[in-house]
Amino acid sequence: MKKKLLFNPKSRLADIIHADYRLIPIIGRFGIEFGFGNKTIEEVCIEKEINVWFALEIINSFHDSNYFPKKSLQNFPAKLIIEYLSNTHDYYLKVKIPEIQEYIDKMERAVKPENYKNITLLNGFFNEYKEELRLHLENEDLYVFPYILSIENALNQKIIDDQLYQKILTNSIENYERNHEDAEVKLNDLKNLIIKFMPPVLCKELCQNLLIEIFRLESDLGVHTNIEDKVLIPKVKLLEKKLLEIRENKL
Amino acid sequence: MKTNYKIKKVVIASNNYIYTLGIKTILSVIGIRPELFDVESVDELKDLLKEQVFSLFLILNEDIFNNNIEQTISEIKRISPDCPLILLKNSQTVIKTNIKWINYDENQSDILKKLDNFFKEENQKDLKKDQTILSDREKDILKEVALGLSNKEIADKLFISINTVITHRKNITEKLGIKTIAGLTVYAILNNYIDPEQEILNNDS
DSSP: OOOOOOOOTTTHHHHHHHOGGGHHHHHHHHTOOOOOOTBBBBHHHHHTTTTTTHHHHHHHHHOOOOOOOOOHHHHOOOOHHHHHHHHHHIIIIIHHHHHHHHHHHHHHHHHHHHHHHHHHHHHHHHHHHHHHHHHHHIIIIIIHHHHHHHHHHHHHTTTTOHHHHHHHHSSOOHHHHOOOTTTTTTHHHHHIIIIIIIIIOOHHHHHHHHHHHHHHHHHHHHHHIIIIIIIIIIHHHHHHHHHHHHHHHHH | OOOOOOOOOOEEEOHHHHHHHHHHHHHHHTTOOEEEEOOOOOHHHHHHHHHHHHHEEEEGGGGGGSOHEEEEEEHHHHOTOOOOEEEEEOOOSSOSSEEEEEEOOOOHHHHHHHHHHHHHHHHHHHHSSOOOOOOOOHHHHHHHHTTTOHHHHHHHHOOOOOOHHHHHHHHHHHHOOOOOOHHEEEHHHHHHOOOOHHHHEEEEE
16 A cells, blocks of 8 residues: 655645545644645644644544554643544534434435335434444543543642542543444444445435445544544553552552 | 455364374465364264354365265265365275365375365355345344344244354354444345334334
């Protein structure tokens, strides 16, 4: 496979998007909006107070699936990584999922009666998936991420209260890792149901767009899960270990 | 080009350790790393074939047969018509039916060539089959999966072992590209294998 050129701080943001339009939502996720003229990514990031190296690592890992900078990403504070991940959760739930839902709804309205049943089936399947994804992301936002932040805080301040200590001992990140399900399996099923097994529908364009959006969500989720599994979790394990060491030394 | 990476399942039937070991060695020489099943008698072989839902490559050594080789082979073929089969035999043993064989006294390059072809031809046959058509048995299993039965329940209901259920399910998923139960259920309803009304009733009870 051809090795893709990676972007650096001096790359112009406009060039980045021209080179790979799939990065449009990623750049948006950092709060960057269009109208940046010929500025480089470094210039834009400084303006917006974004960590340019972090943004670049994320952009590059979306751009080239072979590039995955586990080690260097792990050097960034967990807070930064979590901020990004939470933003991404919002993007899935508030933008991507409703978008896909809209296509399915439109299809439901557009199909002939004999196909109505099939689209309803798809809709039911997608609704189930939606609920699972929502619970999955909510669990991370409400429980996992705050836990990680409290660890990082404790480490910075070198204060470990008993509650946190107990939590590390009984409910460490390893628990989460074990239960961290793959959010993409069902999407892949949905793709195959549409591609291989759905009887032809009369709303070709809608169906094509639906499929494209599912592919996009899936690949986005893929990188997202990678960041959680290969960057965040190993980092948290390290932080937990450090914290336990400090605590034991004090006693 | 994507090649077929599926691991081949090979049965070596011989009650003579030296032959078994020899065949294994030859397989690795021609670059085949199979999942191996060793059996030492015709009965053992038949039992294995009855349990297995995969296509197995059968390498049969003459020494497991008691008397009528050809009749026994036709019995084996009746159990597993899809399993490719090759016989290793003494050159004095005469085989009239149309099966593949290798004589003990053949030279190295002939033996390697014959075995290599044995595996290659089957590969090509494999590619021609439509990979998305489920067998009747797989449809039976799919129905039960879609209705929400567990592997254990399906095994009890259809009088097969749990392992067989698992293997069928693996094959179904491989053929359809659908992994989750919810996805399989949608597939089953799309194809009218199950009636959604009935499914709702079952879930309520």
